[in-house]
Amino acid sequence: MFEKNTEKDxxxxxxxxxxxxxxxxxxxxxxxxxxFLISKLYNFLEISDIINTLKENxxxxxxxxxxxxxxxxxxxxSFFRDKLPLEKQKVLENLMKNTSLFEEQxxxxxxxxxxxxxIKIAKGKKIKLDMxxxxxxxxxxxxxxxxSKELYEDLLxxxxxxxxxxxx
Numbered sequence: 136m137f138e139k140n141t142e143k144d145x146x147x148x149x150x151x152x153x154x155x156x157x158x159x160x161x162x163x164x165x166x167x168x169x170x171f172l173i174s175k176l177y178n179f180l181e182i183s184d185i186i187n188t189l190k191e192n193x194x195x196x197x198x199x200x201x202x203x204x205x206x207x208x209x210x211x212x213s214f215f216r217d218k219l220p221l222e223k224q225k226v227l228e229n230l231m232k233n234t235s236l237f238e239e240q241x242x243x244x245x246x247x248x249x250x251x252x253x254i255k256i257a258k259g260k261k262i263k264l265d266m267x268x269x270x271x272x273x274x275x276x277x278x279x280x281x282x283s284k285e286l287y288e289d290l291l292x293x294x295x296x297x298x299x300x301x302x303x
Contacts, residue, residue: 142218147185149219150176152194152204152212154227161203174230199292 140148154170155162164186171182186202189195194208204212 145215145218146220146223147177147181148189148194149212149215150223150227151182151185151189152208153216153219153224154231155195155202155204156209156212157228157231161201164197164200164202167202170230170234173234201292 151167151171154167168179168182168186171177172179176182177185186195189208190197190202192207193205194211196203196205
Protein backbone atom coordinates (compact mmCIF):
# COMPACT_ATOMS: atom_id res chain seq x y z
CA MET A 136 0.00 0.00 0.00
CA PHE A 137 2.69 2.52 0.94
CA GLU A 138 5.61 1.06 -1.03
CA LYS A 139 5.69 3.53 -3.98
CA ASN A 140 4.54 6.70 -2.26
CA THR A 141 6.43 9.72 -1.05
CA GLU A 142 6.85 10.33 2.65
CA LYS A 143 4.31 13.18 2.37
CA ASP A 144 1.72 10.90 0.70
CA UNK A 145 2.16 8.38 3.48
CA UNK A 146 1.80 11.01 6.22
CA UNK A 147 -1.26 12.52 4.53
CA UNK A 148 -3.06 9.17 4.39
CA UNK A 149 -1.99 8.23 7.89
CA UNK A 150 -3.29 11.60 9.13
CA UNK A 151 -6.80 10.80 7.89
CA UNK A 152 -6.62 7.28 9.32
CA UNK A 153 -5.40 8.70 12.63
CA UNK A 154 -8.30 11.17 12.84
CA UNK A 155 -10.81 8.40 12.07
CA UNK A 156 -9.23 6.16 14.71
CA UNK A 157 -9.30 8.89 17.36
CA UNK A 158 -12.88 9.83 16.51
CA UNK A 159 -13.70 6.14 16.95
CA UNK A 160 -17.04 6.07 15.11
CA UNK A 161 -18.37 6.64 11.61
CA UNK A 162 -18.48 10.25 10.46
CA UNK A 163 -20.10 12.11 7.61
CA UNK A 164 -17.60 12.42 4.79
CA UNK A 165 -18.37 16.14 4.45
CA UNK A 166 -17.53 16.74 8.11
CA UNK A 167 -14.24 14.90 7.75
CA UNK A 168 -13.37 16.95 4.66
CA UNK A 169 -14.40 20.19 6.41
CA UNK A 170 -12.23 19.33 9.40
CA PHE A 171 -9.14 19.17 7.20
CA LEU A 172 -10.18 22.27 5.21
CA ILE A 173 -10.83 24.37 8.31
CA SER A 174 -7.59 23.13 9.85
CA LYS A 175 -5.88 24.31 6.64
CA LEU A 176 -3.98 21.05 6.39
CA TYR A 177 -5.18 20.30 2.84
CA ASN A 178 -7.19 21.92 0.10
CA PHE A 179 -10.37 20.33 -1.18
CA LEU A 180 -8.73 18.43 -4.05
CA GLU A 181 -5.97 17.08 -1.82
CA ILE A 182 -8.26 15.77 0.91
CA SER A 183 -10.69 14.34 -1.64
CA ASP A 184 -7.83 12.51 -3.35
CA ILE A 185 -6.53 11.19 -0.02
CA ILE A 186 -9.97 9.89 0.97
CA ASN A 187 -10.53 8.29 -2.46
CA THR A 188 -7.12 6.59 -2.30
CA LEU A 189 -7.92 5.24 1.17
CA LYS A 190 -11.28 3.92 -0.11
CA GLU A 191 -9.66 2.31 -3.17
CA ASN A 192 -7.19 0.55 -0.88
CA UNK A 193 -10.01 -0.61 1.43
CA UNK A 194 -8.57 1.30 4.37
CA UNK A 195 -11.78 3.21 4.93
CA UNK A 196 -15.39 2.30 4.20
CA UNK A 197 -18.04 4.62 2.80
CA UNK A 198 -21.78 4.15 2.63
CA UNK A 199 -24.35 6.90 2.14
CA UNK A 200 -21.70 9.61 2.63
CA UNK A 201 -20.63 8.11 5.97
CA UNK A 202 -16.99 7.04 6.31
CA UNK A 203 -15.36 4.79 8.85
CA UNK A 204 -12.03 3.14 9.45
CA UNK A 205 -11.99 -0.42 8.04
CA UNK A 206 -10.26 -3.39 9.66
CA UNK A 207 -7.54 -3.05 7.00
CA UNK A 208 -7.20 0.62 7.93
CA UNK A 209 -6.73 -0.28 11.59
CA UNK A 210 -4.02 -2.80 10.68
CA UNK A 211 -2.27 -0.36 8.31
CA UNK A 212 -2.35 2.41 10.90
CA SER A 213 -0.90 0.19 13.61
CA PHE A 214 1.81 -1.08 11.25
CA PHE A 215 2.78 2.33 9.79
CA ARG A 216 1.98 4.64 12.73
CA ASP A 217 5.68 5.37 13.24
CA LYS A 218 5.71 7.06 9.80
CA LEU A 219 3.33 9.71 11.19
CA PRO A 220 5.45 11.88 13.50
CA LEU A 221 4.25 12.04 17.08
CA GLU A 222 4.16 15.83 16.81
CA LYS A 223 1.73 15.64 13.86
CA GLN A 224 -0.43 13.13 15.76
CA LYS A 225 -0.66 15.58 18.67
CA VAL A 226 -1.47 18.48 16.32
CA LEU A 227 -4.32 16.47 14.78
CA GLU A 228 -5.67 15.48 18.19
CA ASN A 229 -5.54 19.09 19.43
CA LEU A 230 -7.33 20.28 16.30
CA MET A 231 -10.01 17.66 16.92
CA LYS A 232 -10.46 18.87 20.50
CA ASN A 233 -10.60 22.52 19.44
CA THR A 234 -13.09 22.20 16.60
CA SER A 235 -16.82 21.88 17.02
CA LEU A 236 -17.28 19.93 13.78
CA PHE A 237 -17.13 16.62 15.55
CA GLU A 238 -19.71 17.68 18.12
CA GLU A 239 -22.22 18.74 15.49
CA GLN A 240 -23.03 15.28 14.22
CA UNK A 241 -26.44 13.75 14.53
CA UNK A 242 -26.70 10.67 16.69
CA UNK A 243 -29.49 8.23 16.14
CA UNK A 244 -31.23 5.62 18.19
CA UNK A 245 -33.60 3.09 16.73
CA UNK A 246 -35.48 0.49 18.72
CA UNK A 247 -38.28 -1.94 18.13
CA UNK A 248 -41.01 -2.02 20.73
CA UNK A 249 -43.79 -4.49 20.03
CA UNK A 250 -45.13 -3.43 16.61
CA UNK A 251 -43.59 0.03 16.77
CA UNK A 252 -40.33 1.40 15.54
CA UNK A 253 -39.03 4.13 17.85
CA ILE A 254 -36.62 6.62 16.31
CA LYS A 255 -34.76 9.32 18.19
CA ILE A 256 -32.24 11.63 16.58
CA ALA A 257 -30.18 14.12 18.56
CA LYS A 258 -27.62 16.73 17.70
CA GLY A 259 -25.26 16.98 20.62
CA LYS A 260 -27.55 16.68 23.64
CA LYS A 261 -30.58 18.27 21.98
CA ILE A 262 -33.30 15.91 20.71
CA LYS A 263 -34.17 16.89 17.13
CA LEU A 264 -36.63 14.11 16.39
CA ASP A 265 -38.56 11.72 18.58
CA MET A 266 -41.03 9.60 16.67
CA UNK A 267 -42.84 6.30 16.68
CA UNK A 268 -43.80 4.43 13.51
CA UNK A 269 -46.15 1.47 13.33
CA UNK A 270 -43.74 -0.95 11.64
CA UNK A 271 -46.58 -3.11 10.34
CA UNK A 272 -47.52 -0.26 7.99
CA UNK A 273 -44.10 -0.21 6.32
CA UNK A 274 -43.15 -3.08 3.99
CA UNK A 275 -40.15 -5.16 5.07
CA UNK A 276 -40.11 -3.68 8.56
CA UNK A 277 -41.99 -6.47 10.23
CA UNK A 278 -39.00 -8.78 10.57
CA UNK A 279 -35.36 -8.56 11.60
CA UNK A 280 -33.79 -9.52 8.28
CA UNK A 281 -30.81 -7.77 6.77
CA UNK A 282 -33.15 -6.06 4.29
CA SER A 283 -35.14 -4.50 7.10
CA LYS A 284 -31.93 -3.37 8.86
CA GLU A 285 -30.81 -1.71 5.65
CA LEU A 286 -34.23 -0.11 5.36
CA TYR A 287 -33.86 1.21 8.92
CA GLU A 288 -30.46 2.68 8.01
CA ASP A 289 -31.85 4.25 4.84
CA LEU A 290 -34.77 5.69 6.79
CA LEU A 291 -32.46 7.19 9.40
CA UNK A 292 -30.18 8.62 6.72
CA UNK A 293 -33.12 10.23 4.92
CA UNK A 294 -34.40 11.77 8.15
CA UNK A 295 -30.92 13.05 9.09
CA UNK A 296 -30.46 14.65 5.67
CA UNK A 297 -33.86 16.32 6.03
CA UNK A 298 -32.90 17.67 9.45
CA UNK A 299 -29.55 18.95 8.14
CA UNK A 300 -31.21 20.76 5.24
CA UNK A 301 -33.92 22.11 7.53
CA UNK A 302 -31.27 23.68 9.80
CA UNK A 303 -29.45 25.37 6.92
